[in-house]
Amino acid sequence: MKNSLAVLVRVMEQGVRDGIIDRNPARITSWQDEYRRVEDELDDPRSLALADWHTLARLADALVERSHGRFAG
Structure with a gap:
């Protein structure tokens, strides 16, 4: 994953x-923390549930x- 992101960032x-774009949308800071959060949500799917x-x-x-x-569907 890290190598794929590195190419995209470059x-x-x-x-x-x-000057084609203003900022780099592929620059991801602290992706390890985000990855860890997603893993935690997979272990506890109720953490994604609505309160009531x-x-x-x-x-x-x-x-x-x-x-x-x-x-309304």
């Missing part, structure tokens, strides 16, 4: 130097509000 850095039914209902309502034509 290509994107050249794009920054050439009310939170789920609020999320669903917000998604309907932002959908095209307020499509």
Whole structure:
């Protein structure tokens, strides 16, 4: 993974130097911490769950509000 990211970072850095893009979106800081967090979530899938039914209902309502034509499904 680290070697794949290194190549992408170098290509994107050249794009920054050439003025094609403003910043390098491939530059990932502390990717090891992010990788560790994802592994922890795989070990404990409940950590990704919503807190309660009310939170789920609020999320669903917000998604309907932002959908095209307020499509409720």
